[in-house]
Amino acid sequence: xxxxxxxxxxxxxxxxxxxxxxxxxxxxxxxxxxxxxxxxxxxxxxxxxxxxxxxxxxxxxxxxxxxxxxxxxxxxxxxxxxxxxxxxxxxxxxxxxxxxxxxxxxxxxxxxxxxxxxxxxxxxxxxxxxxxxxxxxxxxxxxxxxxxxxxxxxxxxxxxxxxxxxxxxxxxxxxxxxxxxxxxxxxxxxxxxxxxxxxxxxxxxxxxxxxxxxxxxxxxxxxxxxxxxxxxxxxxxxxxxxxxxxxxxxx
Amino acid sequence: xxxxxxxxxxxxxxxxxxxxxxxxxxxxxxxxxxxxxxxxxxxxxxxxxxxxxxxxxxxxxxxxxxxxxxxxxxxxxxxxxxxxxxxxxxxxxxxxxxxxxxxxxxxxxxxxxxxxxxxxxxxxxxxxxxxxxxxxxxxxxxxxxxxxxxxxxxxxxxxxxxxxxxxxxxxxxxxxxxxxxxxxxxxxxxxxxxxxxxxxxxxxxxxxxxxxxxxxxxxxxxxxxxxxxxxxxxxxxxxxxxxxxxxxxxx
Numbered sequence: 177x178x179x180x181x182x183x184x185x186x187x188x189x190x191x192x193x194x195x196x197x198x199x200x201x202x203x204x205x206x207x208x209x210x211x212x213x214x215x216x217x218x219x220x221x222x223x224x225x226x227x228x229x230x231x232x233x234x235x236x237x238x239x240x241x242x243x244x245x246x247x248x249x250x251x252x253x254x255x256x257x258x259x260x261x262x263x264x265x266x267x268x269x270x271x272x273x274x275x276x277x278x279x280x281x282x283x284x285x286x287x288x289x290x291x292x293x294x295x296x297x298x299x300x301x302x303x304x305x306x307x308x309x310x311x312x313x314x315x316x317x318x319x320x321x322x323x324x325x326x327x328x329x330x331x332x333x334x335x336x337x338x339x340x341x342x343x344x345x346x347x348x349x350x351x352x353x354x355x356x357x358x359x360x361x362x363x364x365x366x367x368x369x370x371x372x373x374x375x376x377x378x379x380x381x382x383x384x385x386x387x388x389x390x391x392x393x394x395x396x397x398x399x400x401x402x403x404x405x406x407x408x409x410x411x412x413x414x415x416x417x418x419x420x421x422x423x424x425x426x427x
Numbered sequence: 428x429x430x431x432x433x434x435x436x437x438x439x440x441x442x443x444x445x446x447x448x449x450x451x452x453x454x455x456x457x458x459x460x461x462x463x464x465x466x467x468x469x470x471x472x473x474x475x476x477x478x479x480x481x482x483x484x485x486x487x488x489x490x491x492x493x494x495x496x497x498x499x500x501x502x503x504x505x506x507x508x509x510x511x512x513x514x515x516x517x518x519x520x521x522x523x524x525x526x527x528x529x530x531x532x533x534x535x536x537x538x539x540x541x542x543x544x545x546x547x548x549x550x551x552x553x554x555x556x557x558x559x560x561x562x563x564x565x566x567x568x569x570x571x572x573x574x575x576x577x578x579x580x581x582x583x584x585x586x587x588x589x590x591x592x593x594x595x596x597x598x599x600x601x602x603x604x605x606x607x608x609x610x611x612x613x614x615x616x617x618x619x620x621x622x623x624x625x626x627x628x629x630x631x632x633x634x635x636x637x638x639x640x641x642x643x644x645x646x647x648x649x650x651x652x653x654x655x656x657x658x659x660x661x662x663x664x665x666x667x668x669x670x671x672x673x674x675x676x677x678x
Contacts, residue, residue: 180435181640286592336628340591341537343670344609344629346636348593358595377587377639378595385597386637388628389432389656405640419594 181404184211185390185397186219192398194231199320202399211401213327218402219317220387223306223335223350224293225398226313232305234261248272258294261303265290281306284418285350287337307333310351311413318353330355330407333414334384347388349380349414356412357381378417379408432655435462436641436648437470443649445482450571453650462652464578469653470568471638474557474586474601475544476649477564483556485512499523509545512554516541532557535669536601538588558584561602562664569604581606581658584665585635598639600631600665607663608632629668630659 188205192198202221206213213219241249241256245263249256252275259277266279270286279290283306291306307313314331321329333351338344349357357380364375387400439456443449453472457464464470492500492507496514500507503526510528517530521537530541534557542557558564565582572580584602589595600608608631615626638651 180433181637182431182433183637184431341670342599342629342632343668344627344632346629346632376595378593378597379640381593381595381597382636382639385633386432386434386640388633389630389637417594419592 179404181386181402183386183390184401184403186211186399186401187397189225189396189398191396192225192228194228194233196229197320198225198229199317199324202317203321203324205399206401213321213325213329213401214403215328216403216407217327217329218332218355218383218405218407219321219329220332220334220384220391220400220402221314221317222391222398223291223310223333224304226307226310226317226333226351227304230307230313232307234303234305236261236301236303248277258292258303261305262289262292265292265305283310283350284415285337287335291335291350306335307351311353311415312351314351314353314414328354330409332380332384332387334387336388346381347384347391349378349384349417351414352380352412354409354411355380356408356410357414357417358412359408380412380414380417383407430655432637432653434637434641435652435654437462437650437652438648440476440647440649442647443476443479445479445484447480448571449476449480450568450575453568454572454575456650457652464572464576464580464652465654466579467654467658468578468580469583469606469634469656469658470572470580471583471585471635471642471651471653472565472568473642473649474542474561474584475555477558477561477568477584477602478555481558481564483558485554485556487512487552487554499528509543509554512556513540513543516543516556534561534601535666536588538586542586542601557586558602562604562666563602565602565604565665579605581660583631583635583638585638587639597632598635598642600629600635600668602665603631603663605660605662606631607659607661608665608668609663610659631663631665631668634658 186206189201236257239257241260245260246256249259267282268280270278276288280286281290293304310333314333318331331353332349334347335350336345337348359377361375391397437457440452487508490508492511496511497507500510518533519531521529531537532541544555561584565584569582582604583600585598586601587596588599610628612626642648
């Protein structure tokens with residue numbers, strides 16, 4: 177029998193500020209609760225603290241809204257500067273309604289408001305953007321943890337996305353390092369010798385969702401340690417999880 | 428610090444046949460690896476074994492395909508009887524292409540081929556359908572485990588679904604018992620006193636995804652024990668996770 181997979185919240189990470197050494201904050205908090213990183217661990221870090229450490233703030237006072245942003249904002253009683261920031265982060269608008277813009281971000285992710293967020297930020301006039309390159313963010317955290325602890329961990333940057341067809345948000349992976357986000361079972365057979373039907377399993381999203389079970393939404397637990405899972409190693413990218421439009425039967 | 432959440436595969440469950448007492452098979456397998464169910468545990472059971480125990484088999488030899496099924500099957504070099512079974516399980520066809528039918532099932536779930544599956548089934552001429560009422564299936568398993576062990580557990584029936592926008596399949600909940608599938612944070616505030624942006628978290632899907640980390644796809648591990656998660660208790664239904672079309676911004 178394989179041992180259980182354990183999911184442990186890394187608690188006591190202080191409020192993250194621009195320029196903070198996030199790997200060190202994570203490693204210090206982990207050590208203070210007796211957690212020592214091991215080769216093969218998966219560390220899931222929520223997007224918000226990554227963006228904050230990388231200084232991905234926008235001061236609304238500096239934003240000049242475009243005519244489109246002004247018009248959209250007027251229709252929905254929104255702040256035109258906030259709408260402008262969302263549009264700047266957007267490659268393609270999927271849909272707009274009820275004051276929500278479903279966007280394809282410059283990375284290719286489809287989510288509400290291009291991931292631009294005002295919650296969990298001190299002061300009312302500041303927005304937080306997604307990292308410029310979440311895979312690179314994950315690699316930096318992975319390298320930092322290896323430097324500090326010697327352990328070769330995989331890192332996932334997670335964010336909370338809505339989805340079609342199903343109610344409620346779940347946590348997904350927007351950046352990965354030291355792992356493959358998808359396990360490819362193509363050609364593999366089941367216990368009866370049949371080829372498997374669902375052949376591409378997005379384990380990075382499953383790990384991100386598992387981590388949300390301990391981070392929750394109201395606690396300050398922005399990082400999670402997952403141990404005991406045989407993570408598929410390799411140099412993957414979160415962009416592998418972006419489904420190409422011409423292959424997307426589900427839209 | 429809250430303790431970790433642990434995810435343990437319940438191994439050694441034999442090949443499930445129609446009429447089997449699934450709660451007893453699960454409880455016996457758990458006991459033989461030293462697992463005793465406790466109040467508050469979450470037991471995730473994969474759809475396939477639930478359908479098998481409930482006798483949700485269709486013998487292809489008994490199926491008379493409709494003209495539509497014959498036509499679709501001819502276009503894609505499929506078995507018209509298999510297509511016919513998919514159509515019978517379908518309330519609405521979302522899209523058809525490349526031999527795959529994205530269906531809204533009679534329950535309201537959107538998935539490929541209405542969840543009709545041939546893999547993991549002995550013999551080539553038999554298909555397996557989704558349970559008629561997966562919430563009722565979950566309740567029966569929950570009641571059975573309580574009868575056998577005395578423990579008040581929550582139960583999730585899981586299945587492997589594709590999704591729009593993102594590559595790869597993840598595990599989702601198609602039936603629940605003894606829990607609420609979605610945590611509602613509406614009006615809750617974060618550590619900075621701001622209202623939360625993502626206010627409905629689909630924890631049932633997150634738990635199903637977490638379970639997939641130990642069930643995998645090629646092993647015979649159809650049930651999982653999740654311990655240490657403060658599952659939201661209540662009499663929920665998986666139908667709460669079906670997003671109403673008029674409120675679906677993401678389609």
